[in-house]
Amino acid sequence: MRLDVRGKLFLVSVLLVLSVVLVAGGYLEGQIREWAHGRAQAELLAQARVGRVALAYDTAPADAVADELGAASGTRVTIIDRSGKVLGDSELAASELATVESHDDRPEVVDAVAHGEGRAVRYSATLGTDMMYIAVPFTAGAVSGTLRVARPLEEMDAAVRRLRIALGIAGLLSLAGAVVLSGLASHFLARTLRTLVADARRAVEGEEPRQPSETPDEPGLAGSLNRMAAELESTVGMLAAERSRFEAVLESMAEGVVAVDQAQQLTLINRAALGLLSLSIEHGGSTLAERIPIPALLELVQRALAGQPERREFETRTTPPRQVLAYASPLRNQQGAVVVMHDVTEIRRLERVRRDFVANVSHELRTPVSIIRANAETLLDGAIEKPEIARRFLDAQLRSADRLAALVADLLEISRIEAGTYEMSPDEIELEPIVAHTIDEVERLAQEKHIEITSSVAEDMTVWADEQALEQVLLNLIDNAVKYTPAEGKIRVRAARRGDMVRIEVEDNGPGIEPRHRARVFERFYRVDKGRSREVGGTGLGLAIVKHLAEAMKGQVGVEPAEPHGSIFWLTLPAASD
Template sequence: MKWGVRAKLFAISVGLIACVLLISAVFLEAKLRTWLELELRQELVEKSEMVRESVVLGLEAGESWDDLADRMGNAAQARVTLIHRDGMVLGDSIWTPAQVSTAPNHGDRTEIQQVREESDSRLVGHSTRYSDSAQKDLMYVALPAVMGATVGFVRLSVPLEEIDGLIWRLRSFLLTAALLGLLAAFFLSGVASHMMAASLRRLVVAARSLSKGETRVPIPVEGGDELATLTKSINRMGNTLRRQLEEMKAEKKQFNTVLNRMQVGVIALNEENKIELVNKFAKDWLGLPDLEIGQPQEGLACVSEVLQSVEEVKKNPETVIELTVEGVAQRKLQVQILRQKNNNGVVMAIHDVTRLRHLERIRRDFVANVSHELRTPVSVVLANSEMLLDGAMDDPVMGQRFLRAINSNAHRLSLLLNDLLDISKMEADKMDLEPCVIQVEDEIQKALEGLAAKVAEKKHEVELIVAAELKAFVDPSVLEQILVNYIENAIKYTPDEGKIKIDAQLVADRIRISVADNGPGIEEKHHQRIFERFYRVDKGRSKYMGGTGLGLAIVKHLARSSGGDVGVSRSEMGGSMFWVTLPQPKSVPSEAQETPAS
């Protein structure tokens, strides 16, 4: 029998519908079973986590293991078994205490084995098998648990009868639906087969794909009729859509890259006061690592100044605040809050101005200190020179006194300017250092020899402790300048007949030299800033003692330029202890590299 086009289309349609229904039935049953088992397992995991937390509270309240298992089983609507790490059953919700005491060891159960060897509390063991005690198929889920002083496992299980029942009902439903679908298909496919052609079907499929954002291979164009024109239009639309999607993906990727790399924190709130944009810098700087898109603005509650400004910006188009965030290190942030023009949303731009504010403070302190240090010697020079010009030059006694004062203060100005130039060179990395291997004890002895007169004048006792054959890799002039500064300060601030202790040892892989005294000491609150330029602990006393106020700042720069560090702490003798660390030689140097012993 020869079939016509309509008959062929009709037969093909019915056949396709029947195949789809059959395949769908098989596929849906498999997927549904898998999905139900996954859902059941996830439900058991969640219940197991709640049971694990509740068991700890129950044990603290004095409940027994079996009572806990019974109560947890009733609450979770599942069989609950509490198992010791060695596999011994501690309690079971369906067993009596007598049955629990005679229960076999559960350490070989599959779900227990899966989590037994690992200590991660997030691990989940699971299995499905026939239970001899329950006489049915059960799904088991086990979690590791720390239950008071006992380490073990919490296991929950439920029967699979409900899933089997749902599968049988699905089969009945699919069978009924298949029969009804086939009857409807016979009628509808007969009507549709003579109304549609293959080209039109392809166009419908393509249009639906485009509506979902899918871009497929262009539809072949056949003929030159209206359908061909429509096919060309859909192809052009598909190409345009594909190109736009690619551009949008590229722009989004670029936007996210820029957003997370720019040194600015960004937070955006929408009209509903929910976070619609936040980058890494904002979360890190504000100390809010858990802040995520979609959270309400209350997620910023710990930064109350920001929330208050968000409310203010709804009345004013822009607000700028500065706040201090405490953390591992204190951070100063400038937050610019803008109201979005197209809606009532808010955009926040956060700038880290910690270093800027620190530099501003240093600049202000530097200008003030330099002005203060220059003012006194300049005033003295001007006053004495005016006295000389007014006639004191003819007086041999007063003239000499004024000239000595001018000379002394000019020398003080010269020291100050030289120290400022040295610090400028160090900060600009223009110091020409020539490190070499030196004997530490020799350099300390040279520094002491240069200050011997001052030590003798104040009758100080100097104790020197140096490890044998201690060598450092440093420029000799750098170490000498550091030692002279430390020892000279100790001499200045230690009372007559006091004690100064110099100690040089190898600590870890660094040479550590300390100079301690039994003077008045320095309060701990000054330790962080004592090495800053012009910083004075006691301004009146420091001025009396002399000095430019730059010595310790120069010491810090010299030490760090040489690969070391400096610091100050309380001395065991009651005064202060200043220390410096320096690198030691990495290998045994040649004779030419070592400085001659003094």
């Protein structure tokens, strides 16, 4: 059944009154029940204290005292000694006390002993009803323990039920009065609305404009409603368009934006800030300190709220941490602040790499250049006239020049790889011939140190790689193994298929690499033992070139400890398809 305007207004009024009556009734019932419980607890506590005083002066048996106190107060009185044994109970005969279990674990008794007063509301198995308990400690001569006073909750429940009936009757009377009043009000209001609707319908149907009908007590109502609706619609449309443009600009920004009010409650977070700080979308009602507990950011926002724009750089607590440059400024109306955050992690990393690279290259170049300069000065000072001495200095110069040439060549090589200009021609490559050729390249150095190199690479093992790059990678790995393996050592080269990849391993029984160095051995110029590295030669770029070439061939490299000692440098490459 469809209701007209008058019926809907009447129904809404009735439902509103009924809701108010129900909510008010429920609230009053809860308040009165709480008041009744509090009143009952206060009375029981007073009776318990009076009973404690009576115990101190009454020399009669405990059960007799409990019976007298229970009869006088209309409550159940229980006297419990320190061990939890029931000495007297107003609801039990003296002969029944021996069968009562220990009360030392009752909540009210435990609280009374610990805090001087105990309270509990629970079901009594002895009386079979819900009871309210109050317990206090007592001392009567040589006897000490706990005096407990209890009362059934039935009386309070009965009072609450009577109150509920009274509230129901009052609510029905109020509802009846409200029904009458709302009926009259809806009648008069519906008549006015029907007149307005009729005027609007005539205007829509194209009839001649006429003066809107008005009642004497509502002058200009129709015109005011029309103007207000038109202005409201226009304002809402403008605000919606502005908000859409603002959100589009905000979400398209690469910088993170966070806005807070004067209480540092979050009012706005764009998508870039959520990603930068690893936050969820929900932020309503939370403060900046709760969602983003970064002290530097909080101090920055506090200064902005005080009217002092400031810029600061800090590190996030995400995994991995990010380096953020933030600029905070107060809003024009001084009702908050806005923070714009730039992710400068990559910029700082590149700056650190550049500084390390310059420092390392300068250090690596300084030694051979110093040797060449010193030898040249010595030769010019007269050593050139002594052939046996001059030859030694010239040999040192040649070795330093070779080292400089190798360093420059490796620098050019790694720069080509990183720049993507290294020409790769991947193809199906048989692995065993390349391993055998690489072993032949280092065989002379291995024989000088009496190092045995063995290969267990299958003849049919194939990989998808660039032949020249693969040979350079294997040469660097095996050559390093020979250099750092002591005399009489052993080196093993093996390969195995693992799914779609082939894993190549170069294992030695040298001194090994400590765990703290393994993650960095593939960095440029990183040396585990600088003294040992200078002794065996090398530019410090070999393993860095290995890593870049492996990644360029869609593979990976790593290092693991060997048992019982030594290292395993491994390389994975895509297996050639069948």
